[in-house]
Amino acid sequence: MAQLWGGRFTKETDKLVYNFNASISFDQKFYRQDIRGSLAHVRMLAKQGILTEQERDQIIDGLNGILRDVENGTLSITDEYEDIHSFVEANLIDRIGDVGKKLHTGRSRNDQVALDMKLYVRDEIDELDPILKKLLLVIERIMEENTETYMPGFTHLQKAQPVTLAHHFGAYFEMFRRDRSRLADIRRRMNTCPLGAGALAGTTYPLDRAYTAQLLDFDEPTANSMDSVSDRDYIIELLSALSTIQMHLSRFSEEICIWNSNEYRFVEIDDAYSTGSSIMPQKKNPDIAELVRGKTGRVYGALMQMLTSMKGLPLAYNKDMQEDKELTFDAIDTVKGCVVLFTGMLDTMKFRKDIMEQSAKHGFTNATDVADYLVRKGIPFRDAHGITGRLVLDCLDRGCSLDDLPLEEFRRYSPVIDSDIYEAISMKTCVERRNTTGAPGPEAIRAEIERNRKYLSA
Numbered sequence: 001m002a003q004l005w006g007g008r009f010t011k012e013t014d015k016l017v018y019n020f021n022a023s024i025s026f027d028q029k030f031y032r033q034d035i036r037g038s039l040a041h042v043r044m045l046a047k048q049g050i051l052t053e054q055e056r057d058q059i060i061d062g063l064n065g066i067l068r069d070v071e072n073g074t075l076s077i078t079d080e081y082e083d084i085h086s087f088v089e090a091n092l093i094d095r096i097g098d099v100g101k102k103l104h105t106g107r108s109r110n111d112q113v114a115l116d117m118k119l120y121v122r123d124e125i126d127e128l129d130p131i132l133k134k135l136l137l138v139i140e141r142i143m144e145e146n147t148e149t150y151m152p153g154f155t156h157l158q159k160a161q162p163v164t165l166a167h168h169f170g171a172y173f174e175m176f177r178r179d180r181s182r183l184a185d186i187r188r189r190m191n192t193c194p195l196g197a198g199a200l201a202g203t204t205y206p207l208d209r210a211y212t213a214q215l216l217d218f219d220e221p222t223a224n225s226m227d228s229v230s231d232r233d234y235i236i237e238l239l240s241a242l243s244t245i246q247m248h249l250s251r252f253s254e255e256i257c258i259w260n261s262n263e264y265r266f267v268e269i270d271d272a273y274s275t276g277s278s279i280m281p282q283k284k285n286p287d288i289a290e291l292v293r294g295k296t297g298r299v300y301g302a303l304m305q306m307l308t309s310m311k312g313l314p315l316a317y318n319k320d321m322q323e324d325k326e327l328t329f330d331a332i333d334t335v336k337g338c339v340v341l342f343t344g345m346l347d348t349m350k351f352r353k354d355i356m357e358q359s360a361k362h363g364f365t366n367a368t369d370v371a372d373y374l375v376r377k378g379i380p381f382r383d384a385h386g387i388t389g390r391l392v393l394d395c396l397d398r399g400c401s402l403d404d405l406p407l408e409e410f411r412r413y414s415p416v417i418d419s420d421i422y423e424a425i426s427m428k429t430c431v432e433r434r435n436t437t438g439a440p441g442p443e444a445i446r447a448e449i450e451r452n453r454k455y456l457s458a
């Protein structure tokens, strides 16, 4: 049991208490960030004349040595230390002797841990962004290849109007694009450096907080030392953004499960991204999509946990805040894994264009276009709606689609209908006529794809 604070105590910590209190099993995840923060701290201390240049260089060498040895596996982080901060400091003293004891001058673990967590979250946002961009590139490719892949668009999970696969995927492009911008917003807002806030009330040493902030690529130091050590808003914001990403992935996954079902058969998931059944030889299951959908619960859970852990905490630091780590780490790792796997699944998926188009035809998705045709021939829309409704009923009786109805049948419902009806209600025409901004028509989708391309190359 290696602790930084034995002086005031006359008795050993109870073993169970020690284990309950310790965080090394999970906060070792940010050993790099912890060392990075310490390197900046000692540079600042020397610049301010609080440490000599020689002391600074010895400490820097020692810290770099710890980093190197942990990375190459010669030094392992073990649970005989209370947390990662104790581990690094104890190792430093082992390596360079008494001068190592000067590292923690003008610093508390409260501002130290606040810094480490911020550095970690910022690094993870920087890793997640290109992963999301890769997903967008795959979506964009599929859009480009499928501007004429007709399929039913749905409302209430009922076939509604024909769209294209490009248009459907374009909706997801927007979602993940917003996700990236949400992460960028969070990064911008959180980018202030808490180091130098001390335990809660700053310190009596003449620290240059702006210098440390600059060394660590922050925009500026945090403004209030009590807020600095107890702000976890950015973690809540991150978990909310991660939950939204998972929500989007989960909706997409659900559609893929539906499209992959025997009833739809819109998509063929690559063998490398599906699994079989131990008993039913015919099965090819969309497990990746299902797992991504399922893991959404974990990420939402982390958000709820964090909001609840912070609720009612008085200023400033409280040990409750140590609970900010495990589920946040898990949520970040989960989302990164889900986005990567989902991207791979999408990238290798085949689309059954023929089946999609047939499905659009047989779901009366062109019924609105029949009504619009009648309107163009002079029938008021409300009457046109009624006539088309009766035509649909007739087709349902016959088990055919509107396109299959003979002309004489059409004309029994309205004499204004001519042979040009077939062209007017073909899937191609239905889609081609819809060219308002954001619609599936060829001009509109071209513009959307062009806009996406610009955004991706920016």
Ligand code: ARG
Binding pocket: 023, 027, 083, 109, 110, 113, 317, 319, 321, 322, 323
């Ligand atoms: N392991 C602690 C945490 O994660 C570090 C801060 C400890 N500070 C304290 N006053 N006990 O929050």
